[in-house]
Amino acid sequence: MSAIFKREFKSYFCTPVGYIVVAALYFFLGLYFSMIYSYGSPEIEMVIISMSTVVIFVMPIITMRLMSEDRRQKVDQALLTAPVSLTSIVLGKFFAALAVFAVGFLPTVIFEIIILSKVSVNILSYLYALLGILLLGSALIAIGMFISSTTESSVVSAILTLIVNILVLYMSSFAQMVSVNWIAKIFEKAAFISVFESFGESVFSIPNVIYFLSITAAFLFLCVRSLEKRRWS
Amino acid sequence: MIEVSSLSKRYGTHLAVENVNFSISKGEVIGFLGPNGAGKSTIMNILTGYLSLTQGKVLIDGFDITEYPEEAKKRIGYLPEIPPLYIDMKVREYLNFIYDLKKVKFPKKAHIDEIMKLVQIDSVSNRLIKNLSKGYRQRVGFAQALIGNPDVLILDEPTVGLDPKQIIEIRNLISRLGKNHTIILSSHILSEIQAVCKRVIIINKGRIIADDTPDNLSNQLSKDRSLVARIVCTEEDMLSALSTVKGVKSVVSLGRKEENSFDFLIEPEEGVDLRAAVFERVASRGKTLLSLTSNKVSLEQIFLRLTEAGTYEEARKLLGFNDTEESKEEEK
Numbered sequence: 410m411s412a413i414f415k416r417e418f419k420s421y422f423c424t425p426v427g428y429i430v431v432a433a434l435y436f437f438l439g440l441y442f443s444m445i446y447s448y449g450s451p452e453i454e455m456v457i458i459s460m461s462t463v464v465i466f467v468m469p470i471i472t473m474r475l476m477s478e479d480r481r482q483k484v485d486q487a488l489l490t491a492p493v494s495l496t497s498i499v500l501g502k503f504f505a506a507l508a509v510f511a512v513g514f515l516p517t518v519i520f521e522i523i524i525l526s527k528v529s530v531n532i533l534s535y536l537y538a539l540l541g542i543l544l545l546g547s548a549l550i551a552i553g554m555f556i557s558s559t560t561e562s563s564v565v566s567a568i569l570t571l572i573v574n575i576l577v578l579y580m581s582s583f584a585q586m587v588s589v590n591w592i593a594k595i596f597e598k599a600a601f602i603s604v605f606e607s608f609g610e611s612v613f614s615i616p617n618v619i620y621f622l623s624i625t626a627a628f629l630f631l632c633v634r635s636l637e638k639r640r641w642s
Numbered sequence: 643m644i645e646v647s648s649l650s651k652r653y654g655t656h657l658a659v660e661n662v663n664f665s666i667s668k669g670e671v672i673g674f675l676g677p678n679g680a681g682k683s684t685i686m687n688i689l690t691g692y693l694s695l696t697q698g699k700v701l702i703d704g705f706d707i708t709e710y711p712e713e714a715k716k717r718i719g720y721l722p723e724i725p726p727l728y729i730d731m732k733v734r735e736y737l738n739f740i741y742d743l744k745k746v747k748f749p750k751k752a753h754i755d756e757i758m759k760l761v762q763i764d765s766v767s768n769r770l771i772k773n774l775s776k777g778y779r780q781r782v783g784f785a786q787a788l789i790g791n792p793d794v795l796i797l798d799e800p801t802v803g804l805d806p807k808q809i810i811e812i813r814n815l816i817s818r819l820g821k822n823h824t825i826i827l828s829s830h831i832l833s834e835i836q837a838v839c840k841r842v843i844i845i846n847k848g849r850i851i852a853d854d855t856p857d858n859l860s861n862q863l864s865k866d867r868s869l870v871a872r873i874v875c876t877e878e879d880m881l882s883a884l885s886t887v888k889g890v891k892s893v894v895s896l897g898r899k900e901e902n903s904f905d906f907l908i909e910p911e912e913g914v915d916l917r918a919a920v921f922e923r924v925a926s927r928g929k930t931l932l933s934l935t936s937n938k939v940s941l942e943q944i945f946l947r948l949t950e951a952g953t954y955e956e957a958r959k960l961l962g963f964n965d966t967e968e969s970k971e972e973e974k
Contacts, residue, residue: 412742416728423730487726487786490690491743492715640694 410493413501414508417475421509426474430467434513437463442520451524453517454538458609460514461602464545465574467513471506472553473567476632480639481561489640495633503547503554503629510546514539534611541608544621545601549574551628558635578602643668643794643824644689649698651684651848658684660848662698668793671820673835674828675945676845682828683723685845686798689826690720702794716744719792723799725783729772733763733782736771737789746790754789761785761815776803784812788819795825801834813838832945844945868909868937869916870896874930877904887923889914903932 421427441456479485488498521535553570560566581600587593597603604617644666651659659681666672674682687693689700691707691714700707702714728736737754746753758764761781766774771782780803787795800816801809816825816838829835835842836856844852844859852859873880877895884893889911896905910916917934924931 412739415742416731416739420728420730482727482729483722483724484726484728486687486692486720486722486724487740488743489692490715490718490720491740492712492745493743494712640692 410497410501410504413488413493413498414505417502417505418508421471421505426470427509430470430509431513433463433467434460435516438514438516438520442516451528451530453520453524453535454609454611456520457514457517457535457538457542458606460542461545461578461605464542464549465571465578467510468546468549468553468574469567469570471509472550472557472570473563474557475502475506475554476558476636477560477563477566481563485636489636495636499554499629499632499636503550506550506554507543507547510550511543514542531611534609537608537611537613540618541605544608544618544625545605548601548621548624548628549577551625551632552577555628555632555635558632578605643670643703644826645699645701646685646689647699649685649688649700650696651681651688651693652696658848659688662845662848662850664843664850664853666824666826668824669820669822670841671816671825671839672827673839673842674826674845675830675832675835675842676828677830680845681848682845683798684848686720686796686826686828687722690718690796691715692720692722716790717792718794718796719787719790721783721787721795721797721800723802725779726786727771727779727782730770732768732770733758733774734767736782737785740786740789744790748791753791757785757788760788762811777805777808780804781808781812784815793824795819795823797825797827799829800827801829801831809834868907869920869934870937871906871908871920871924871934872899872903872932873906873924874903874932875924875927879927880904880906880924880929883923883927884908884920887916887919889916889919900932907937 421430437460438456441459442453445452445455479488489495517535517539521532524530525532552573553566556569556573557563557566560569578601580596581603584593584596587596599620601621604620607614607617644664646662646664649659649662650657662681662685674685676682684693688695689702689707691711695708700714703717705714705717707714728739731739734754737758738750741750741754755764758767761784763778763781763785766778771779774782780800784797784800787797797816801812804812813834816827819825820838827835827839840855842852842854842856842859843850871884877898881893881895884890884906891909891911893909894907896907899905908916908920920934921931
């Protein structure tokens with residue numbers, strides 16, 4: 410697993426992909442931070458929470474090549490005939506993508522230090538928000554990875570991931586269109602955006618953590634199955 | 643080392659591999675021969691655990707590839723038809739990655755250096771794989787298979803895309819590796835198989851139609867054991883002299899191939915070895931026998947005959963197996 414993690418993480422920065430992702434995140438983080446700073450607000454968690462729209466567009470870039478490229482270049486033959494399990498291949502790639510995503514949020518540490526040097530704030534609210542964005546990131550990476558594993562084309566993978574990301578984040582907006590009450594309720598509650606925004610409210614909620622973790626686990630599992638299925642077709 | 647029993651692979655309704663059986667003992671060098679689409683790559687992909695099998699059993703050094711894939715895969719080095727390379731990596735970087743991936747225990751730098759030297763890619767170790775020529779890429783693929791020094795090497799058309807000098811180098815390398823590795827090699831280049839393999843498995847339409855040494859195969863196909871003799875003589879005299887040798891069925895002159903000498907095709911009666919008798923007859927006439935060769939079928943001819951035979955039964959018949967009734971019964 411560590412071999413695959415190392416290679417994937419490096420490969421993000423051998424190509425422009427990693428830099429584009431990180432630069433986009435840094436740019437918007439900086440923008441939002443300068444905005445709240447000029448308003449005199451010390452809430453870095455609000456900076457992080459407002460990143461969800463950016464994340465939607467950045468995520469397909471992170472995950473599009475993750476599985477599809479191996480298959481297109483036939484490198485998967487080296488991975489799948491090496492004495493490693495499918496799970497560790499998938500996990501290695503997943504953590505590499507998550508690491509790149511996490512690097513994109515490193516500046517918030519500096520922001521928090523700047524704020525702490527001026528006023529005293531509850532550092533926990535910042536940490537919850539950071540945990541929230543990483544959990545949202547893992548869930549979206551897992552979904553994107555699964556989509557990437559179903560196709561050989563990274564373009565198809567990117568477009569599909571973008572559509573699915575928008576759907577899962579903003580499901581709640583479709584709730585009004587559904588006439589059946591309980592389905593509408595599910596749409597509202599399950600939308601990633603409502604779960605994610607609750608991390609900005611400085612209340613630690615275990616169900617929300619479990620929600621993102623189980624989505625991540627489910628799609629990683631599907632990704633493993635999708636690799637396995639390829640052996641059978 | 644490798645045991646394959648009643649292996650079948652089905653893609654949808656298409657039966658790509660049908661009831662294949664063979665076993666390979668340690669240190670053997672085997673050639674898989676067959677036209678394109680015969681199922682060679684499919685079998686190799688199954689042996690290495692890349693594809694699943696529909697039916698049957700594959701044992702690598704006693705480990706079932708479906709039940710203990712990691713143990714089995716540890717013992718295999720695989721060079722697929724298209725070398726599995728990350729083209730945005732440097733050669734050494736890529737080999738380091740494969741080394742980590744295979745969890746090899748040898749000292750890292752020394753092991754990789756040794757392999758790079760062996761396949762002669764040490765001069766390009768710091769170049770990006772995407773900038774390498776096909777020949778070099780193929781050799782990086784070869785190096786990748788050798789990492790961890792696995793007992794079994796499975797090489798799918800290892801010399802495709804190489805120039806003649808490189809082909810000879812790779813062949814020599816395979817022969818050298820064959821001394822302490824079990825190697826399966828696929829190719830549709832016959833001379834290659836003839837040059838390095840002690841045993842040939844001919845595959846056509848997903849079935850094994852022959853499994854033998856190249857020599858035995860050609861013997862079986864040219865059962866008549868005809869001889870071609872080149873003799874310094876006059877044509878008519880020798881024709882009559884040879885036709886009276888005991889056991890000769892017919893003698894045909896093939897004409898003058900060299901100055902002062904004629905070639906004769908001598909066909910014996912069934913089961914008779916004529917070589918000594920022909921030599922003695924020529925000598926007793928005071929003539930010089932320049933060469934005496936058996937009218938052997940080359941591997942190329944075998945291959946063409948067997949794969950053009952169409953059905954499995956026809957091909958087996960050509961090899962002298964009389965199993966048509968048996969297999970008919972099976973079908974019932």
